[in-house]
Amino acid sequence: MNPLSDFHAPGVPLPHIRRIATDRPLHWLRAGWQDVKANPLPSLAYGLLFALGGDLIILALLQSPHLLSVSISGFFLVAPLLAAGLYELSRRTEAGEKILFIDSLKCFRRNGQSLAFFGLILALIMLMWERFSAVAFALIDATSAPMANAYLNEILFDGQHLAFTATWFLLGGVLALFVYALSVVAVPLMLDRDADVATAMMTSLRAFVRNAAPLLLWAAMLVGLTLIGFATLLFGLVLIMPILGHASWHAYRELVE
Structure with missing residues (x-):
């Protein structure tokens, strides 16, 4: 039994997935920057x-x-949904339209039920990760550090919990990769074609399997650039997130026929 297929509307064919070259993520970033320049204030x-x-x-x-x-x-789990407004800006720019920030928020009204359901799925995954992390950190008594800097020093740099740290990062990475495979084109597809949640996630999985190399590169670029934004006390995200959000729309348009 395929749980996703159980929710897919019967008789509705899944979108065709194109094969793309490994270097396409670089083109998506350039296209994302062009969309930022076309929509500077809302982006x-x-x-x-x-x-x-x-x-x-x-x-x-x-x-x-x-x-x-x-x-x-x-943050990496829910970012695809949070960037929905940026996808809408790119979609309307592609159609030759200029819209305001407030107009882009209206995208959540279109196919809102599917977007809300997808948000619920992401929220449940986040909750499970939080509960797992809470138990794991409690087992090594690492939650006693009163401030974040002492906490990070205790976990990452004192050398007492290297195995735990490696395992936590490994499991978190596997979970993030799974969510990424489910969502890489899911939200743009739901906005663009009013797709149901199952169709959107199944299409994302097929896109990831069919284009694993370029999409793994894209994932690495997403994480790397986002971490640069975090390193600047998040203010680097003022520019980085719009570029990545718009670029993700162009990824969807190239991957899904």
Whole structure:
């Protein structure tokens, strides 16, 4: 039994997936930058929201380091949904339209049920990861450090928990890769074609399997550039997130016929 197939509308064919060259992610970044230049104010408004929201979360969780680490790792899980407005800007730019920031938010009304269901799936995955992390950190008594810097020093740099740290990062990476495979074109497909959740996730999985090399490169670029944004106290995300969001739309348009 295929759980995703059980929710796929019967008789509706899945979109065809194109094969792409390994270097295409570089072209997506350039196309994303062009979309930022075409929509500077709404695009940067999304980037500013990412940066300010992230900074507020970090400030709120400085004395809850366990939740801080989970929130940072969880960011990579929910980012595809949070970038929906950027996909809408790219979609409308592609159609030759100019829209305002407030107009791009209306994308959540279109196929809102599927987007909400997908958001629920991501939220449940995040909750399971948070609960697993809470238990794991409690087992090594690492949640006693009162501030994030002491916590990170205890976990990462004192050499007492190297096996635990490696295992936690490995499991988190596997989970993130699975969610990435499920979502790489899911949200743009739901916005563009009113696809149901099962169709969107199955199409994403097929796109990932058919183009593993370029999409693994794209995943590495997404993570690397996002970490650069985090290293600048998230204010680098003001520009980085819009570029990545717009580029992800162009990835969808190339991958799905």
